[in-house]
Amino acid sequence: MPDTSPAVTAALLIIGNEILSGRTQDTNLSHLARELNQVGVQLREARVIPDVEAEIVDAINTLRQRYDYLFTTGGIGPTHDDITAEAVARAVQRPLLENPEARQRLEHHYRTAGLELTAARLRMARIPEGAMLIDNPISSAPGFQVENVFVLAGVPKIMHAMLDHIKGQLQGGAPVRSRTLKCNLGEGVIAAGLEEIQRHYPQVDIGSYPRFGLSGSFQVTVVLRHTDADLLIEVGDAVAALIQRLGGEVEKTLIDDT
């Protein structure tokens, strides 16, 4: 039965000068996209912005209104450049308060490690009023959810753990499935037929990605994406028939989840 419910959508806001300077390679976007899709949430936009409060506030307000969920990564540590919690509080117009449960977790973590809970570390207990904490099993300083905004760490290991923790709570639609076909034809050879198939199946997201071999050889990967696996089988078979009709060899996968 084809799924006709509206898509559940999300955006990602990546906060951090280190991404924009090229010093750090972001990997949270692709991880989030794949994880969200498993629970039927489609990542529709991402933005990378610097550690500047006014810009963070603006981007949060634009994106949380436009999509069902907004995720942020980065800027929740103890140093002066960690200003995400302040910015989110300002965006949702709630006071930023020391959260007793967050404080307790930090106290326990640092006591166990034999380290001092400095004033800077205590900053990580400041959470917008009424927000729900998101567990951080690695360094204890929690993320949080307020309204439809999920505030996660930027360190990938911690971000992954936080996402595991909240994934089950997201109200998603049907996950998008995909079918991938590789062939040894040029993109320009299959383009016209592919466009015709796209016109016939406008509801399927058909992407075409070329690869340029060392010896000038061609490879094109055609990716079909939709929530309905039967439809992907049908469209994939049409693409395979096109490739064979054009004299190409096709290597096709069945259905997967990305």
Place this chain on the structure above:
Amino acid sequence: MPDTSPAVTAALLIIGNEILSGRTQDTNLSHLARELNQVGVQLREARVIPDVEAEIVDAINTLRQRYDYLFTTGGIGPTHDDITAEAVARAVQRPLLENPEARQRLEHHYRTAGLELTAARLRMARIPEGAMLIDNPISSAPGFQVENVFVLAGVPKIMHAMLDHIKGQLQGGAPVRSRTLKCNLGEGVIAAGLEEIQRHYPQVDIGSYPRFGLSGSFQVTVVLRHTDADLLIEVGDAVAALIQRLGGEVEKTLIDDT
């Protein structure tokens, strides 16, 4: 002599469903950021959006007005999902025309390769009126510059070649230099002193990036960024003194370019 000219800024618009689905890991952002910085242009924002014309047009118009330069990657191939040229033409309100020079390059490329210049391939010669072509030494289909918008390929190898070609034409300011200091203290230990140094040198971008070792050990990398190398030496020495005062060991670099 400290540089006091205003910063020259840029944004990157990454166009493509394959990035937002998590199937493809973007690497063009970090490459562009580092290359631009070498010529004194600072990447200030990046957005990742799907292959949807209205969204591309909106993002182009927002970003090209907000920053000195806008770069786009992706969506300039021969298939139906390659709609960047149309979207840019619409955004800058110029007609999209077949460019004779672009056509000639495509004709030469495909003739040499013994391949047919299909109608789909010929789409890659459509360029907004008055735009300047950007060489593509790999697959010949050019990128282009129109006003302050640079339209580049999404395939990293081609994107790098196109960027090499145009880099020299950008009017940049002084490149941002950096100084990096690593230490074995926790972020929460150096945070207060670091904030004080930041207050004293508000013009320097001071970032602090923790790393969590397997054995629970700490490592913090402090990155100082500014155009003035002498200032970075001074601030870096202050950070090193802070770390030593707190009982930490510091490993410092001199100046580099990222």
